[in-house]
Amino acid sequence: MNEGPGLVKGKDAHDLNRILAGQGDLTRSEWEQAFVAVRREWFVPERAWVNPDHDAPSYAIDQQARPDEWMGAVYSDASIVTQVDDGKGDPASGNGWFTSSVSAPGVVARFGELLAPEPGDLVLEVGTGSGWTACLLSQIVGERACVVSIEVDSGLAQSAAERVAGLGFGNVHVLNLDALEFSPAEKFDKLHVTAGVARIPWSWLAALHYGGSAVLPWCPPWGHGHKLALTQRGDEAIGRIGSSAGYMMLRGQRPESGSLSSFLHHESHAKQYSTSISPRAIGRADDAPGWQTYGGGVVITALAPGVRFDLCEADDGTGEATLWLRETYPGARETGSWATVEYVPGASEYEVTSHGDRDLWNEVSRAWVYWNDLGQPARDRFGVTVSPEGQAVWLDEPSHIIG
Numbered sequence: 078m079n080e081g082p083g084l085v086k087g088k089d090a091h092d093l094n095r096i097l098a099g100q101g102d103l104t105r106s107e108w109e110q111a112f113v114a115v116r117r118e119w120f121v122p123e124r125a126w127v128n129p130d131h132d133a134p135s136y137a138i139d140q141q142a143r144p145d146e147w148m149g150a151v152y153s154d155a156s157i158v159t160q161v162d163d164g165k166g167d168p169a170s171g172n173g174w175f176t177s178s179v180s181a182p183g184v185v186a187r188f189g190e191l192l193a194p195e196p197g198d199l200v201l202e203v204g205t206g207s208g209w210t211a212c213l214l215s216q217i218v219g220e221r222a223c224v225v226s227i228e229v230d231s232g233l234a235q236s237a238a239e240r241v242a243g244l245g246f247g248n249v250h251v252l253n254l255d256a257l258e259f260s261p262a263e264k265f266d267k268l269h270v271t272a273g274v275a276r277i278p279w280s281w282l283a284a285l286h287y288g289g290s291a292v293l294p295w296c297p298p299w300g301h302g303h304k305l306a307l308t309q310r311g312d313e314a315i316g317r318i319g320s321s322a323g324y325m326m327l328r329g330q331r332p333e334s335g336s337l338s339s340f341l342h343h344e345s346h347a348k349q350y351s352t353s354i355s356p357r358a359i360g361r362a363d364d365a366p367g368w369q370t371y372g373g374g375v376v377i378t379a380l381a382p383g384v385r386f387d388l389c390e391a392d393d394g395t396g397e398a399t400l401w402l403r404e405t406y407p408g409a410r411e412t413g414s415w416a417t418v419e420y421v422p423g424a425s426e427y428e429v430t431s432h433g434d435r436d437l438w439n440e441v442s443r444a445w446v447y448w449n450d451l452g453q454p455a456r457d458r459f460g461v462t463v464s465p466e467g468q469a470v471w472l473d474e475p476s477h478i479i480g
Contacts, residue, residue: 084133086149090116093152093182100154102183105190111216112182118151119244120179120207124169126158130181137169156181159207164232174334175325177233179207180271184322191306191319192292194218194267201284202226203256203293203327204271208237208249214269215249223248225265227256229328256281257329265289273302273324275332277463285309294322295461298332298385298405300374305461315475317460318375332405333413337387340403340415347432352442356400356418356427359445360388370455373448379470379479380444384437396422402437 087093090113097103103112123140127150138157140147150157161173189210194200196219202211205228215224226249228234234253241249252259257278264286273296282291289309295318296302302323307316326332333340359373377384385405391397398420404413414433421427429438448454454472459479462469470479 084129084153084155087152088148089152093117093154096152096154097183097186100183102154103186103190107217108186108189108213111189111213112186114216115209115212117179117182117209118148120209120212120240121147121151121157122159122168123147124167125179126161126168126171126175127153127155128158128175128178129153129155130183135171137171139169154181154183156184160230160233163230177206177230178325179209185210185213187320188269188292188304188322189213189217191304192267192269192290194269197222198266199263200224200267200269201261201265201281202269202271203281204228205234205237205251206271207233208241208246208251210269210271211237211249211251212241212244212246214267215246218248220248223250225250225252225261227252227254227259229253229255255329256327259284267291268293270294271324272327273322273330274327275330277307277461277468279463279465282307282309282314282463283465285314287311291316294324296322296324296326297378298383299378299381300371300386303375303456307461307463313462313464315460315462318456320457332385333407333409335410337389337401337403339410340401340413341417341432342411342415343432344430347430349428349430351426352418352429352438353426354442354445356420357388357398359441360386360398360400370457372454372456372459373445375456375459375470376448376451376479377441377444380447381437381440384441386441402441404433404435404437 085096094109125138128135138147138150157179158168158175160177161168163176166173194217198218200214205226211224211226231253234251238251261284265284266289268291270293273294275297291307293305294302295305301321304319304322307314383404387401389399400418402416414435414437416431416437419428458473460471462475471477
């Protein structure tokens with residue numbers, strides 16, 4: 078096997094299984110067998126962009142020009158970007174907004190083992206993409222069961238359906254529609270979601286049999302996403318938050334885009350005040366110590382919903398930084414609430430500038446203080462309940478709702 082900085086590359090699916098097992102991502106034999114039977118190379122285009130899940134640089138691959146490099150990328154633990162800008166750009170360029178990929182095998186294995194599909198299960202999948210995960214699932218549930226996979230992008234849906242049919246996976250059915258509008262007549266045993274979801278639709282969970290299970294990347298605007306497993310309990314679904322899971326967002330829930338400064342509308346009407354709470358303590362960068370278990374972001378999500386942050390360090394070596402807070406709903410650049418908080422090393426007070434119907438710094442800092450008052454519980458002590466009324470975050474037990 079080839080080894081690059083932070084990335085181990087295999088020659089085939091057997092090598093990939095050894096890589097994943099060595100990382101602790103792959104522990105179940107049915108998934109080992111599925112990775113061998115459903116070869117990842119069938120789902121990766123000739124030209125694409127490799128985005129390693131580990132500490133390694135991204136790079137372009139070209140099967141015709143560099144076949145060995147292409148195969149090494151296919152059998153490494155890296156996501157492979159297959160579409161940018163909803164099909165308008167060149168995925169091999171590395172430029173643009175990544176909008177579809179063949180997911181990293183380690184993430185697929187972890188989510189798959191958490192879902193635990195069994196022979197005979199009827200599986201609903203949201204986000205077909207290339208069709209790889211749908212075919213992996215179909216391999217496990219068997220020919221007498223089926224996988225219904227939903228893809229909103231017509232081009233992706235058509236190519237996935239043709240690919241799946243050509244490979245002989247007759248128990249995979251690809252539907253081209255908006256998953257937020259999907260109302261199936263039948264019930265499923267499992268739900269597998271491959272796109273980030275901020276607001277979990279009850280309709281998906283209502284499509285499960287009682288006791289059915291769902292796995293999804295729960296990706297509210299605050300911080301990194303979370304791996305979430307839910308169990309259907311009739312009029313609600315309940316589950317505990319797991320480790321990190323960063324995914325491309327469901328198209329119907331994409332946040333408002335734009336530069337940070339473009340959200341600062343009506344600056345002349347903004348109010349200013351000072352705070353004694355350090356913005357650096359709240360706006361933890363993804364590489365900050367302990368971010369993998371950070372529970373403060375979960376409490377902030379519950380008590381200050383729909384808020385995104387960016388902590389921007391000054392590049393002049395002074396150690397100064399700005400914490401940017403903003404709402405993320407469509408149109409928020411013109412009408413949403415926003416705030417900035419200025420960090421200066423050694424200061425005891427920090428300047429806040431805030432505008433909008435919501436005082437975002439007040440909401441966020443109060444939530445962070447509350448998390449500290451709870452004893453700074455780690456992320457895995459929290460869970461989520463989803464019902465027709467919405468979703469609620471809880472600590473330790475579903476009865477202990479945060480909010």
